[in-house]
Amino acid sequence: MSTVNPGSRARKQIHLGVHFPGVNNTTVWSDPRSASQIDFSSFEHLARRAEEARLDFFFLAEGLRLREHKGRIHDLDVVGRPDTLPVLAAVAAVTDRIGLAGTINTTFNEPYELARQFATLDILSGGRAAWNLVTSSDAFTGENFRRGGYLPHAERYERAAEVVEVARKLWDSWGDDAVLADRRTGDFLRPDAVRPVDHRGKHAQVSGLFTTPRGPQGHPVLFQAGDSTDGRDFAAATADVVFSAHSTFEAGRTFYDDVKGRLAAHGRARDALKILPATTVVLGDDLQDAQAKAWEIRLQQVPGRTAIAFLEQLWGRDLEEYDPEGPLPDVEPDVDNVSITRGRVRHAADPRAVAAAWRAEAEANDWSIRRLVIEKTARGGFVGTAQQVADDIDRHVQEDASDGFILVPHLTPGGLDEVFDRVVPLLQERGSFRAEYAGTTLREHLGLAAPGRGDDPETADLTSATLVG
Amino acid sequence: MVFPYPDDHTAPRSVHLGIDLTDGGAHPAAWRAVGSQSQRLFDAGRLLELVTTAQRGLLDLVTFDDGFALQPRGRGAVQGRLDAALVASRLAPRSAGIGLVPTIDTTHTEPFHVSKAIATIDHVSAGRAGWQVSWSTGAPEAAAFGRKGPQGEADAVAEADEAVEVVTRLWDSWEDDAEIRDASTGRFIDREKLHYIDHEGIRFAVKGPSITPRSPQGQPPVVVSATSDEALALAARRADVVRVSAVDAGQAAAVRARIRDAAAAAGRDPDTVRVLVDTYVVIGADRASAQARLDLLEDLDGITWDTDSLTHVGTARDLAATVEEWTEGGSADGFHLRPSSLSTDLDAIVDQVVPLLQSAEIFRREYPGTTLRQTLGLERPANRFATAPVARETA
Numbered sequence: 001m002s003t004v005n006p007g008s009r010a011r012k013q014i015h016l017g018v019h020f021p022g023v024n025n026t027t028v029w030s031d032p033r034s035a036s037q038i039d040f041s042s043f044e045h046l047a048r049r050a051e052e053a054r055l056d057f058f059f060l061a062e063g064l065r066l067r068e069h070k071g072r073i074h075d076l077d078v079v080g081r082p083d084t085l086p087v088l089a090a091v092a093a094v095t096d097r098i099g100l101a102g103t104i105n106t107t108f109n110e111p112y113e114l115a116r117q118f119a120t121l122d123i124l125s126g127g128r129a130a131w132n133l134v135t136s137s138d139a140f141t142g143e144n145f146r147r148g149g150y151l152p153h154a155e156r157y158e159r160a161a162e163v164v165e166v167a168r169k170l171w172d173s174w175g176d177d178a179v180l181a182d183r184r185t186g187d188f189l190r191p192d193a194v195r196p197v198d199h200r201g202k203h204a205q206v207s208g209l210f211t212t213p214r215g216p217q218g219h220p221v222l223f224q225a226g227d228s229t230d231g232r233d234f235a236a237a238t239a240d241v242v243f244s245a246h247s248t249f250e251a252g253r254t255f256y257d258d259v260k261g262r263l264a265a266h267g268r269a270r271d272a273l274k275i276l277p278a279t280t281v282v283l284g285d286d287l288q289d290a291q292a293k294a295w296e297i298r299l300q301q302v303p304g305r306t307a308i309a310f311l312e313q314l315w316g317r318d319l320e321e322y323d324p325e326g327p328l329p330d331v332e333p334d335v336d337n338v339s340i341t342r343g344r345v346r347h348a349a350d351p352r353a354v355a356a357a358w359r360a361e362a363e364a365n366d367w368s369i370r371r372l373v374i375e376k377t378a379r380g381g382f383v384g385t386a387q388q389v390a391d392d393i394d395r396h397v398q399e400d401a402s403d404g405f406i407l408v409p410h411l412t413p414g415g416l417d418e419v420f421d422r423v424v425p426l427l428q429e430r431g432s433f434r435a436e437y438a439g440t441t442l443r444e445h446l447g448l449a450a451p452g453r454g455d456d457p458e459t460a461d462l463t464s465a466t467l468v469g
Numbered sequence: 470m471v472f473p474y475p476d477d478h479t480a481p482r483s484v485h486l487g488i489d490l491t492d493g494g495a496h497p498a499a500w501r502a503v504g505s506q507s508q509r510l511f512d513a514g515r516l517l518e519l520v521t522t523a524q525r526g527l528l529d530l531v532t533f534d535d536g537f538a539l540q541p542r543g544r545g546a547v548q549g550r551l552d553a554a555l556v557a558s559r560l561a562p563r564s565a566g567i568g569l570v571p572t573i574d575t576t577h578t579e580p581f582h583v584s585k586a587i588a589t590i591d592h593v594s595a596g597r598a599g600w601q602v603s604w605s606t607g608a609p610e611a612a613a614f615g616r617k618g619p620q621g622e623a624d625a626v627a628e629a630d631e632a633v634e635v636v637t638r639l640w641d642s643w644e645d646d647a648e649i650r651d652a653s654t655g656r657f658i659d660r661e662k663l664h665y666i667d668h669e670g671i672r673f674a675v676k677g678p679s680i681t682p683r684s685p686q687g688q689p690p691v692v693v694s695a696t697s698d699e700a701l702a703l704a705a706r707r708a709d710v711v712r713v714s715a716v717d718a719g720q721a722a723a724v725r726a727r728i729r730d731a732a733a734a735a736g737r738d739p740d741t742v743r744v745l746v747d748t749y750v751v752i753g754a755d756r757a758s759a760q761a762r763l764d765l766l767e768d769l770d771g772i773t774w775d776t777d778s779l780t781h782v783g784t785a786r787d788l789a790a791t792v793e794e795w796t797e798g799g800s801a802d803g804f805h806l807r808p809s810s811l812s813t814d815l816d817a818i819v820d821q822v823v824p825l826l827q828s829a830e831i832f833r834r835e836y837p838g839t840t841l842r843q844t845l846g847l848e849r850p851a852n853r854f855a856t857a858p859v860a861r862e863t864a
């Protein structure tokens with residue numbers, strides 16, 4: 001209970017998730033403290049520590065094709081990870097309360113299979129499942145799938161919306177408390193507890209009976225992580241949580257207003273959707289100490305070869321002859337070579353203009369290639385003493401730059417231990433973050449309402465009230 | 470009788486015993502028996518209790534059936550399934566020794582997804598995953614996916630064959646030592662040790678490599694039920710463990726010989742294939758009480774239990790005797806036990822049958838290692854893509 005702030009009861013509650021370190025250069029693998037990104041012990045460590053700190057959820061990203069650079073598998077960052085949902089099912093065995101959020105692509109999976117996997121995870125975790133819907137739809141990734149089935153960019157959210165629609169129909173097709181197990185009559189299920197689904201759409205044709213009981217949450221919590229206008233509209237229509245990249249205060253406020261402003265058009269309340277940017281935290285004894293540490297981490301994240309590879313993405317050509325500690329290349333970008341890096345989005349519409357601007361900025365500041373890349377790939381993040389970081393996180397939430405954060409460690413698996421030990425207690429003390437879990441499901445942690453059964457008259461009556469009554 | 474494995478002269482050879490943990494037991498009315506915990510059928514706690522029991526009995530592996538069709542209503546059968554791969558994964562951190570073998574369909578799934586799911590269960594269980602390959606010929610399964618119509622057995626098995634090829638190649642698409650974390654050159658992996666599988670088959674093309682590094686067993690054991698001639702041929706080509714149906718020792722010996730011959734014809738060493746006879750189990754203190762248990766289930770069900778393989782209705786001692794007789798006679802490498810009722814027969818197998826087999830010195834007294842392949846007496850296979858070291862690029 002807060003004794004610090006008299007207005008604590010009215011404080012917005014912060015929601016915090018942890019992101020298992022990803023396969024990109026945020027994750028520092030060269031540090032001696034960096035452990036395996038594959039061994040289950042790493043997943044267990046982060047999930048258990050986050051649960052001890054009473055965080056909302058544990059989050060896994062996904063990518064279905066190894067990234068390539070200059071026609072070869074990119075070898076400078078962490079490469080390789082296990083399959084999202086089996087890892088979460090295993091983490092469910094070593095935790096009790098923390099939510100389990102998995103990123104799963106909607107283009108390269110079929111709705112019937114996804115619906116039963118998420119229903120299963122929800123059942124096996126006692127109501128802790130969440131699905132981060134991502135829509136990568138490129139032909140490069142499609143080469144790993146028999147169905148091919150990659151989509152024109154414009155259709156990626158159309159298919160995502162239909163996949164979710166079908167999944168919801170399947171989850172809704174089982175009544176609450178469907179298992180009767182009446183040994184005397186031999187009725188295993190309540191009569192009529194399962195209704196057939198019949199969906200015929202542009203991207204999916206699914207009909208028949210669903211195999212899997214409805215999970216404790218009804219539907220898993222739905223996350224969305226896309227930034228385009230289509231992505232934001234999809235989130236406003238469909239998602240419970242947006243995983244955003246806008247972690248700085250001003251950009252966060254703009255994004256927050258934009259997405260929350262889209263909710264009314266879908267008949268949804270402003271707090272029906274939580275906006276959680278990814279962020280990092282670096283702690284120090286004082287601000288200077290923290291900034292020095294943050295700089296050391298940035299240097300680890302951007303070694304010389306990584307800086308060159310980053311520039312090559314924009315330049316569209318081989319720049320290995322250039323010294324990362326020297327000035328920017330004087331050659332012009334090859335604007336036609338747009339696929340030098342695959343499995344990752346290229347950033348600039350006009351590479352020559354960007355290259356010119358970067359050259360000018362580097363010259364003006366006397367920056368090397370490496371220094372420029374460090375500056376250009378900075379993502380903000382919280383740097384300071386535990387008190388400063390706690391204040392800052394709270395300010396972002398209380399002043400509507402976000403509803404909380406997804407914390408991304410740079411070390412596997414212990415990179416957030418300090419944050420759990422030193423920052424979270426300060427947030428709890430001021431009454432902005434739970435000291436104990438109030439509920440058992442992720443929906444309850446996030447303060448989200450139970451899902452309705454939509455407007456479908458076929459299944460609207462499958463609730464416990466009507467079945468029991 | 471004790472005889473050594475060809476590749477390990479210290480470990481005594483053991484009969485192999487798998488157990489089917491599907492639903493409440495193999496008999497459709499099992500859930501209606503007293504003590505069946507039928508309300509907890511989908512409860513992770515119940516599944517964990519079952520695996521813990523099986524592991525106490527040092528059994529080789531547990532299997533979980535799965536499929537994309539809801540079991541038909543009627544005759545009081547259980548309806549509803551959890552995704553078997555996620556069940557296996559949920560059980561992995563809380564078990565040790567025992568193999569975890571979920572069923573995954575090949576007709577309506579993506580080999581790329583299947584490959585990383587099983588590899589991941591192998592990672593989280595430190596080497597105890599297997600894959601029971603299945604295929605579907607039904608209209609309901611096809612309608613659940615809506616991408617193609619129902620297929621005949623031969624066609625579905627041919628597709629499964631290609632899927633197993635792709636899955637097993639993806640399991641090898643990372644060499645064991647591909648992750649180098651070489652700070653001096655800044656390279657996390659040696660990309661010479663990652664391989665495109667470049668599968669361009671009759672039915673599909675898959676590029677690779679997997680996103681998941683090679684798992685502790687390298688190749689988790691593949692389990693196939695030889696339920697048709699086509700399936701038997703698939704099993705002989707690709708399975709490490711083959712489940713067969715047989716009602717007497719002679720029939721079992723004949724089907725085992727057929728599989729071993731077909732495996733040899735496919736260029737495999739038949740001693741690397743374990744043939745397990747599906748065995749339905751109803752155990753009682755004496756024959757009459759076992760029969761009474763079955764009568765009760767049949768009364769509840771309204772019809773005679775129609776099994777397709779060896780069905781033991783009797784004492785633990787008689788079952789142990791059958792196991793001993795069949796294995797020593799060369800009719801089987803082991804048995805896949807299908808308890809009529811998990812709540813009763815599993816305990817009897819573990820607490821009564823296993824000690825008898827141990828006394829007869831035909832069943833292990835401890836797990837020989839930590840992985841399922843070790844338990845099955847199978848070597849960890851070399852990576853098909855690994856080559857002798859070649860001059861590497863300097864960069």
Ligand SMILES: Cc1cc2nc3c(=O)[nH]c(=O)nc-3n(C[C@H](O)[C@H](O)[C@H](O)COP(=O)(O)O)c2cc1C
Pocket residue numbers: 060061062063064103105133134135136225226227228229230231232243244245278
């Ligand atoms: C913060 C953030 C995290 C993301 N994480 C993933 C991921 O783990 N896997 C993936 O395939 N896509 C990921 N994406 C990509 C998006 O889901 C989406 O497919 C992509 O941004 C294209 O959609 P858009 O045009 O709406 O941005 C992420 C995007 C954002 C903004």
